[in-house]
Amino acid sequence: MSQTKAGIQIEDLHLSFGETKVLEGINMVIEPGEFFAFLGPSGSGKSTLLRAIAGFGPTPRGRILIGGHDIASLPPWKRNVGMVFQSYALWPHMSVRRNVAFGLEERRIPKREIGTKVEQALETVGLLHLADRMPAQLSGGQQQRVALARTIAIEPQVLLLDEPLSNLDAALRVQMRRELLALQRKLGLTTIFVTHDQEEANTTSDRMAVLDRGVIQQIGTPQQLYDYPENAFVAGFLGTANILKGTMQEGTFVTEAGQRLPTSENVLGANRIVLRPQNIRLADAGADGDIVGQVAHREFLGSQIRYLVDTPDGCIVIDMLHSFGQPPFEPGASISMSIDSRTAPLLVD
Numbered sequence: 001m002s003q004t005k006a007g008i009q010i011e012d013l014h015l016s017f018g019e020t021k022v023l024e025g026i027n028m029v030i031e032p033g034e035f036f037a038f039l040g041p042s043g044s045g046k047s048t049l050l051r052a053i054a055g056f057g058p059t060p061r062g063r064i065l066i067g068g069h070d071i072a073s074l075p076p077w078k079r080n081v082g083m084v085f086q087s088y089a090l091w092p093h094m095s096v097r098r099n100v101a102f103g104l105e106e107r108r109i110p111k112r113e114i115g116t117k118v119e120q121a122l123e124t125v126g127l128l129h130l131a132d133r134m135p136a137q138l139s140g141g142q143q144q145r146v147a148l149a150r151t152i153a154i155e156p157q158v159l160l161l162d163e164p165l166s167n168l169d170a171a172l173r174v175q176m177r178r179e180l181l182a183l184q185r186k187l188g189l190t191t192i193f194v195t196h197d198q199e200e201a202n203t204t205s206d207r208m209a210v211l212d213r214g215v216i217q218q219i220g221t222p223q224q225l226y227d228y229p230e231n232a233f234v235a236g237f238l239g240t241a242n243i244l245k246g247t248m249q250e251g252t253f254v255t256e257a258g259q260r261l262p263t264s265e266n267v268l269g270a271n272r273i274v275l276r277p278q279n280i281r282l283a284d285a286g287a288d289g290d291i292v293g294q295v296a297h298r299e300f301l302g303s304q305i306r307y308l309v310d311t312p313d314g315c316i317v318i319d320m321l322h323s324f325g326q327p328p329f330e331p332g333a334s335i336s337m338s339i340d341s342r343t344a345p346l347l348v349d
């Protein structure tokens with residue numbers, strides 16, 4: 001396959017359905033060959049943004065450039081993008097081979113080239129041996145691979161994936177996301193993956209954009225977003241976060257209940273601190289700690305134990321690695337908690 005890598009630039013994009021604003025002031029640069037995820041809750045505008053890149057839906061305001069060319073005025077079939085949908089959208093009455101050939105025929109590719117391109121695409125997704133089956137004779141994962149083969153056969157510059165794994169069961173989803181990433185790496189195709197599943201975004205993407213209510217909240221690598229969230233939404237959406245309110249006083253974060261927490265940064269105007277459950281250490285009451293509390297609830301999760309602890313600043317979730325044979329803290333126990341200041345980012349609302 002001979003796709004050329006192309007980056008994507010989106011500049012000040014706004015989109016409305018009638019009076020309803022769905023996307024506001026979207027700016028981003030996706031590098032050539034990057035695996036990029038749009039992550040956000042249901043209704044945040046991920047699919048609308050992906051569809052706007054593909055050329056579907058209402059015409060947005062702003063610019064969309066692929067490989068440096070403004071494609072905003074081009075119809076979908078001239079944009080050189082390939083899109084895979086959640087539903088796969090295979091033709092049920094056509095064989096796998098015919099399904100993959102269909103898009104090439106529509107693009108008026110010479111007949112003698114179609115056979116080779118179809119076989120190459122099916123070979124790439126490991127399905128050449130099933131070329132003559134009908135879609136109904138395939139598993140969900142295999143149908144998804146046919147949908148992928150059909151898309152890469154047209155040799156797009158950009159691959160757009162709209163929740164492509166959500167119809168698969170949990171185990172297959174994990175396997176398919178690895179396959180998808182391996183395929184993307186092999187082809188080097190600039191790829192955007194829409195998902196509301198943070199684990200899926202974390203495990204596949206080089207970088208991601210977190211959206212909420214049509215606005216980009218933050219862009220970065222999965223680790224950057226987890227370790228250095230810029231606001232409470234990103235902190236809470238990526239994993240579990242205890243977010244305590246308070247103020248900075250002489251280089252220390254003082255919570256609303258007056259507990260003093262160490263910080264490694266002195267952010268002007270910071271009024272929240274993010275404590276990840278695994279970054280809080282628990283000890284018996286009386287030990288030197290930053291917060292005091294009482295165990296309200298305990299859940300044994302196997303590799304770790306999750307505690308819900310009542311503190312003067314409300315309930316805090318803490319995860320401790322389970323060490324073999326070690327008795328856990330009992331509900332009702334008074335405990336002290338200490339925080340490694342390097343792991344507690346500050347937020348400004």
Ligand SMILES: Nc1ncnc2c1ncn2[C@@H]1O[C@H](COP(=O)(O)OP(=O)(O)OP(=O)(O)O)[C@@H](O)[C@H]1O
Nearest residue numbers: 017020022040041042043044045046047048049196
């Ligand atoms: N055709 C439409 N007409 C009117 N409003 C729409 C239309 N399509 C989407 N919307 C609205 O636009 C907003 C964004 O929808 P979108 O499908 O992009 O969200 P999403 O983040 O992809 O959500 P999901 O994960 O549920 O697919 C929602 O509030 C939705 O109701």
